Amino acid sequence: MDQIIVRGNGPLHGEIPIAGAKNACLTLMPATLLTDQPLTLTNAPRLSDIRTMTDLLRSLGAEVASLQDGQVLALSSHDLNSHTADYDIVRKMRASILVLGPMLARDGQAIVSLPGGCAIGARPVDLHLKAFEAMGAELDLRDGYVHAKAPVGGLRGAVIDFPIVSVGATENALMAATLARGTTVLKNAAREPEIVDLAQCLRRMGANIEGEGTSTITIEGVQALSGATHPVVTDRIELGTYMLAPAICGGEVECLGGRIDLVSAFCEKLDAAGIEVTETDRGLKVARKNGRIRAVDVVTEPFPGFPTDLQAQMMALLCMAEGTSVLEEKIFENRFMHAPELTRMGARIEVHGGHATVHGVDKLRGARVMATDLRASVSLILAGLAAEGETVVSRVYHLDRGYEKVVRKLRGVGADIERIKGTPSDE
Ligand SMILES: CC(=O)N[C@H]1[C@@H](OP(=O)(O)OP(=O)(O)OC[C@H]2O[C@@H](n3ccc(=O)[nH]c3=O)[C@H](O)[C@@H]2O)O[C@H](CO)[C@@H](O)[C@@H]1O
Numbered sequence: 001m002d003q004i005i006v007r008g009n010g011p012l013h014g015e016i017p018i019a020g021a022k023n024a025c026l027t028l029m030p031a032t033l034l035t036d037q038p039l040t041l042t043n044a045p046r047l048s049d050i051r052t053m054t055d056l057l058r059s060l061g062a063e064v065a066s067l068q069d070g071q072v073l074a075l076s077s078h079d080l081n082s083h084t085a086d087y088d089i090v091r092k093m094r095a096s097i098l099v100l101g102p103m104l105a106r107d108g109q110a111i112v113s114l115p116g117g118c119a120i121g122a123r124p125v126d127l128h129l130k131a132f133e134a135m136g137a138e139l140d141l142r143d144g145y146v147h148a149k150a151p152v153g154g155l156r157g158a159v160i161d162f163p164i165v166s167v168g169a170t171e172n173a174l175m176a177a178t179l180a181r182g183t184t185v186l187k188n189a190a191r192e193p194e195i196v197d198l199a200q201c202l203r204r205m206g207a208n209i210e211g212e213g214t215s216t217i218t219i220e221g222v223q224a225l226s227g228a229t230h231p232v233v234t235d236r237i238e239l240g241t242y243m244l245a246p247a248i249c250g251g252e253v254e255c256l257g258g259r260i261d262l263v264s265a266f267c268e269k270l271d272a273a274g275i276e277v278t279e280t281d282r283g284l285k286v287a288r289k290n291g292r293i294r295a296v297d298v299v300t301e302p303f304p305g306f307p308t309d310l311q312a313q314m315m316a317l318l319c320m321a322e323g324t325s326v327l328e329e330k331i332f333e334n335r336f337m338h339a340p341e342l343t344r345m346g347a348r349i350e351v352h353g354g355h356a357t358v359h360g361v362d363k364l365r366g367a368r369v370m371a372t373d374l375r376a377s378v379s380l381i382l383a384g385l386a387a388e389g390e391t392v393v394s395r396v397y398h399l400d401r402g403y404e405k406v407v408r409k410l411r412g413v414g415a416d417i418e419r420i421k422g423t424p425s426d427e
Pocket residue numbers: 023024026094095121122123124125126127128129164165166167168169302308309331332333
């Protein structure tokens with residue numbers, strides 16, 4: 001297995017280009033299943049999750065061509081030949097469940113393996129399934145698969161009031177509703193920028209949608225959708241991650257393509273911690289010019305709140321703050337697995353249930369650490385950039401799910417980081 005080696009190397013200076021959003025692209029790609037016309041996505045990120053979604057769509061009979069070094073994805077679901085999303089692919093990635101709504105809406109049937117839980121929490125899909133039931137689908141759970149059938153004449157519009165905010169359930173129901181008969185109203189819908197991006201793409205394809213970015217989304221079903229070309233929105237989590245690099249190490253880095261509206265709750269916390277963020281013509285410039293980082297408390301919430309996907313990286317920053325910070329994780333029940341690894345580097349962190357108390361220390365020291373999930377892995381790299389000595393991060397396949405060219409991007413601003421190829425016997 002590959003490892004990443006980081007050595008603390010002082011302040012960082014330069015620019016980092018931010019890619020298209022993994023979490024937007026993973027919901028835009030299944031939208032191809034809603035139409036027999038071509039869908040082209042530009043500004044796609046080059047990630048292993050995107051390759052997994054490509055494999056899944058191809059297994060259903062869709063064509064997916066990766067062009068311009070993977071930044072353009074040309075998709076066509078003209079000739080779908082399978083209704084089954086197989087366990088072997090679905091188990092690799094939870095976002096695979098997003099093929100269920102489009103397949104059900106277009107073909108009236110779908111068999112999709114349950115994605116199961118993962119390291120950060122149980123992550124059931126009950127809200128997705130309840131939404132389809134409200135639209136008239138019959139669902140049966142057998143042998144680890146959801147067997148779904150639309151009623152004769154297709155899915156029906158429905159009022160769906162989500163008991164908790166779910167990004168994936170909102171996306172799945174939104175896609176299914178575009179082809180349902182009549183009106184669907186999604187209440188307590190997720191408001192994430194990736195939902196807005198999906199709605200904009202679906203509208204380009206001819207869907208009739210209002211209210212994306214608010215808690216109520218109204219969809220008037222149409223007979224058929226057409227093709228479209230759509231640019232994937234900037235990855236706000238990659239953006240926030242790289243904004244933390246100069247915050248932790250000092251220096252000044254411009255994140256190209258960054259927008260404040262994508263990360264405003266996060267920027268408020270950076271400001272409170274004493275980090276300067278300035279909007280430029282090309283993105284966001286981040287600097288820590290003077291003094292020590294100040295402790296701040298953080299609570300993760302659905303958008304527009306502080307994102308759970310930046311909690312681990314923010315913890316890496318707060319490990320070296322002056323004073324004590326409390327981080328409360330409200331989205332996932334098991335998302336502090338980076339804490340014991342950061343402790344190996346000299347951090348002082350106590351975890352009690354959904355709260356982590358971080359007592360800032362003067363410095364971190366390099367250590368051998370293990371990535372346990374995607375955002376945990378990058379938090380260890382961030383901590384390693386500021387630590388004295390060498391940090392060796394193993395299990396970096398987690399990182400490849402969500403960060404393209406991480407070594408190149410960080411080296412470009414002066415970081416001392418390298419990737420060491422593993423041998424099969426390490427695995
Ligand atoms: C591919 C993708 O876009 N992933 C993101 C998406 O995940 P994902 O869409 O899986 O996350 P959700 O917003 O659905 O999850 C929010 C909460 O709802 C719970 N829940 C969800 C669905 C359901 O049917 N039942 C249920 O109980 C989950 O366990 C969790 O506690 O949003 C999360 C929250 O911002 C992010 O951390 C993930 O990076």
